[in-house]
Amino acid sequence: MTDSGLGDLLLEDFRPRSSARVDVTLLDRPALPVIDAHNHLGRWLSGDGGWMAPDVGQLLATMDACDVTSIVNLDGRWGTELAENLERYDLAHPGRFHTFAHLDWRVLSKDGDASAALVAQVEAAADHGAKGFKVWKDLGLTVRDGQGSLVMPDDPRLHDALVRVGQLGLPVLIHTADPLAFFQPLDEHNERIEELAKHPDWWFGDPGLPGFDELLGSMASLIESCPGTQFVGAHVGGAAEDLGLVARLLDRLPNLSVDLGGRMAELGRQPRAAAKLIMQYSDRVLFGTDAFPIGPEDYRHWYRFLETDDECFDYAPEAEIPPQGRWQVSALDLPAEILPKLYSGNASRLLNIPTP
Ligand SMILES: [Zn+2]
16 A cells, blocks of 8 residues: 555545446336425525525426425424415425424523413414424424523423324424434544534534433333324434334334435445335335435435345435445335335325325
8 A cells, every 4th residue: 555655545535436337227217106205495404595496397397207296395494484385385386295384492492381382383383284393303402491401302391282283183203313423422433424524513422412312212202192193203213223223113102104314325234124124114104305405316316226126326326425424325125015105105194195
């Protein structure tokens, strides 16, 4: 190595290209139409405050080209932002978009009955036409009450609101915690060190914060305490690196299902275990991409990942360095008979979305 001068090559400059000569199966369309149960079309996550899908006509063209019947938009927020999301998507294009609202946790840091205020928020959003609620990972990691204490997912002040969601016949999509490595020491053993070096605010290993297992435990006790409310655990229930834990959560919590959003990298490095989980809980896994702003190639890559038996390919082909970690994935080769449920049936039943 030293003779060639490569001994000083830095990891950040290392861009290996796979020399495995393997089959590539490209799918333009899925085996049957899909519902994308996890996506972001609103404004709060875009850096410049603009719409995540600046051209709705172009988005609809992508959906039509890739057989996407409808998309769940998780960016409704509340108040006028909710109204504007509903107007732009759900009302302008009936049946193609389903916007979920958020709860404004700031009431927890103010005087007054936070529990009643959150119930009122649920009712107002439902009245406006929200199709469900998104609960984000800020709960447990950054949301604080008036005393400065972190508010965990199973905080009693949230209970009545999430029960009310179920009484109104609406679902909750909940994202708790984050990849396991984001809670592990930031050192040379951390498998996502390059990603965390780029996004230091994604690291939650600070001893003042709850750990991964504590967060997942709190999410489970929230879900258990609201048996009449349907929950979808985003990102494979938040535990894509630990599919045994996902199975235990699904066994314990009949009102929990999970989506696949944003976790191709984790699922594709354990393709047999991932396929087994999806088949074993075939009524409770939802297709969702969490790829945004989304284009046709993103959908087609997911269809390849779910339907073919291709091996050893990039989970993020557009990136020169795999963004979540330096590994490649293999496809799940799911049997045709479970695709109707995964692609649309489960979302249709659990999120009250008309079947394609
Ligand atoms: Zn998301």
